[in-house]
Amino acid sequence: MSDIPSTIRAESSGPERFHWEDSAELHKCADGGGLFHNLKVIRRGTVVDLINFVMSLPENEQDDYAIQKDGDRMFRIGEIRALSRRADFPSKDA
16 A cells, blocks of 8 residues: 555545655765765665664764655754654664
8 A cells, every 4th residue: 555645535644654664874964065065875774773873873973964765855963853752763672
């Protein structure tokens, strides 16, 4: 079944589920020529794995990283921190 909600009759399918297990890439941001200038892929994994990795870094280093999720969705540190605090964020122990 598709993860894309139907727009027929504008019915809501409830809260959108976040796909924590989607593949993603961790990028090191080398700021020299703009916001995403010289992004370098340094790790691949699931979104939840990469969020856990970034959040395990010292706080002053976290801003150096961005997560690119399936396709072109890029998460910077503010969104990464917000995702890690969501009630449905998978437990590290699970």
